[in-house]
Amino acid sequence: MKNSLKEKIAEQLKRAKIEHEFIVLPEDLPSDSLSHVRYLGIAIKEAVPTILYRTEKGLIAAQRCMDSMIDEEKLKKLAGAKQLTFATKKDLEELGLESGYVPLMGLNIPYYTDRRVLELKKAYGGSGSKVFNLKISPHELVKINKAILGEFTKITTEASMKVDSKIQVYSGTRATGRLHLGNYLGAVKGYIELQQKYSCVYSVVDLHAITTPYDKDQLSQNTLNVVMDYLSAGLNTEKSFIEVQSLVPQHMELAYYLGTLYPVSRLEDLPTYKEKKAQFPKYINIGLLYYPVLMAADILLYKASLVPVGVDQEPHLEVTREIARNFNREYGETFPEPHRFATPGEYVPSLTGEGKMSKTKEGSYINLVDNKDTIKQKIARVVTDSGGPGELPKSGSVANLLKLVELFQGKETAEEYKKLYQVSGIKYQVIKSNLSEAIFKELMPIQEKRKKLEENPGEVKEMLFEHAKKLRKLAQETVDEVKEKMGFFK
Numbered sequence: 001m002k003n004s005l006k007e008k009i010a011e012q013l014k015r016a017k018i019e020h021e022f023i024v025l026p027e028d029l030p031s032d033s034l035s036h037v038r039y040l041g042i043a044i045k046e047a048v049p050t051i052l053y054r055t056e057k058g059l060i061a062a063q064r065c066m067d068s069m070i071d072e073e074k075l076k077k078l079a080g081a082k083q084l085t086f087a088t089k090k091d092l093e094e095l096g097l098e099s100g101y102v103p104l105m106g107l108n109i110p111y112y113t114d115r116r117v118l119e120l121k122k123a124y125g126g127s128g129s130k131v132f133n134l135k136i137s138p139h140e141l142v143k144i145n146k147a148i149l150g151e152f153t154k155i156t157t158e159a160s161m162k163v164d165s166k167i168q169v170y171s172g173t174r175a176t177g178r179l180h181l182g183n184y185l186g187a188v189k190g191y192i193e194l195q196q197k198y199s200c201v202y203s204v205v206d207l208h209a210i211t212t213p214y215d216k217d218q219l220s221q222n223t224l225n226v227v228m229d230y231l232s233a234g235l236n237t238e239k240s241f242i243e244v245q246s247l248v249p250q251h252m253e254l255a256y257y258l259g260t261l262y263p264v265s266r267l268e269d270l271p272t273y274k275e276k277k278a279q280f281p282k283y284i285n286i287g288l289l290y291y292p293v294l295m296a297a298d299i300l301l302y303k304a305s306l307v308p309v310g311v312d313q314e315p316h317l318e319v320t321r322e323i324a325r326n327f328n329r330e331y332g333e334t335f336p337e338p339h340r341f342a343t344p345g346e347y348v349p350s351l352t353g354e355g356k357m358s359k360t361k362e363g364s365y366i367n368l369v370d371n372k373d374t375i376k377q378k379i380a381r382v383v384t385d386s387g388g389p390g391e392l393p394k395s396g397s398v399a400n401l402l403k404l405v406e407l408f409q410g411k412e413t414a415e416e417y418k419k420l421y422q423v424s425g426i427k428y429q430v431i432k433s434n435l436s437e438a439i440f441k442e443l444m445p446i447q448e449k450r451k452k453l454e455e456n457p458g459e460v461k462e463m464l465f466e467h468a469k470k471l472r473k474l475a476q477e478t479v480d481e482v483k484e485k486m487g488f489f490k
Contacts, residue, residue, distance in 0.1 A: 005128030052087035167302035182357030247468035250475035255297035353397030
């Protein structure tokens with residue numbers, strides 16, 4: 001169903017030629033302001049809530065930076081009002097609003113804006129829609145609202161420090177060796193973008209790696225390899241925490257506490273557990289069953305709101321949300337419910353024509369460290385057809401090959417090949433050669449940086465221990481809070 005108020009605001013801003021952006025929000029994101037702040041990855045003061053009050057003259061809207069509180073006596077003086085009370089549910093309904101979703105603009109009532117709002121470069125606030133947030137210049141906002149400016153707030157810096165110190169993004173990669181193109185496009189490139197605006201933890205989850213058959217003599221090196229691939233691909237240790245999961249034991253401790261809130265029957269029904277049981281019938285263990293609970297602990301340990309994972313991990317993420325809800329209901333509001341963050345290249349097709357690139361499917365992937373000849377050999381082995389002319393395959397290895405062309409050579413090149421296929425036919429030898437060159441061109445700077453890291457593995461390890469030390473401190477705060485709320489001895 002369309003949201004008429006949001007559309008009305010969009011049309012008003014378009015007519016006024018005011019630069020703005022509507023940011024899509026998850027439908028199940030809680031309506032409280034802090035959840036929105038964490039999801040957007042902004043400082044708390046950048047959020048500008050609109051509070052509706054009833055005066056003896058009628059309704060008014062008051063806007064402030066979220067790191068401050070409204071001084072009602074000052075607001076009354078500014079508005080020339082004797083009485084000031086919060087708007088009722090009936091008032092909101094008459095304006096066509098849901099509780100918790102008051103827009104930054106678009107209401108036919110007087111607006112009052114605190115002067116601190118004008119100090120912001122951009123203001124984030126409601127659009128009247130549950131699934132959209134409005135981002136706009138504060139000066140343009142005041143102008144279009146014909147708002148009355150004044151000083152009617154008190155700063156609460158403690159709240160600002162508390163929210164800004166929290167981790168907003170968490171994601172983990174199993175310690176199974178070198179990363180491949182699927183990991184790079186589907187995860188790491190997204191990580192690089194996220195670290196520009198969010199507080200992030202990117203973890204190598206070696207505890208998860210031992211739930212399926214593994215080589216104990218290679219586990220440590222596999223972990224280091226993933227870290228080096230992270231760093232080579234562009235993760236910045238000044239902007240993100242790089243974590244080795246087993247170096248922060250609070251992951252396991254929190255997982256135990258959370259596990260007491262979740263039924264075994266739900267874990268046994270998860271599709272990934274069933275798939276791994278079938279794949280490794282002689283390696284069915286408690287760790288494998290407990291995998292989603294540990295994953296929940298990984299995320300909730302840092303109270304992260306965003307998790308950049310593939311859609312195949314959505315069932316596990318729902319377990320995390322369920323556990324968060326269970327804990328909050330039983331012991332009081334503690335954890336945000338995290339949401340999946342989809343990266344543009346989250347689905348990178350397999351070279352075999354079936355599914356996506358995966359380490360568990362031999363011949364399906366290209367490693368970040370593969371040289372030009374190896375890449376050409378792997379691409380050359382992709383099974384193709386006659387090349388047309390005719391109807392373009394919608395699935396299979398040919399469709400996957402053209403998807404890779406789109407990812408590495410651009411959509412225009414892929415569309416050109418598709419048209420040729422349908423009209424006159426295409427020559428796969430040329431396509432494969434050009435694609436191989438494009439892939440290697442993107443991987444070459446990554447490989448050069450990795451060689452330098454391999455020359456100084458000690459520095460990488462030192463960084464990991466330093467990050468682990470800082471993360472243990474953050475993690476212990478959450479564990480202490482959980483233990484206190486659950487009633488443990490202190």
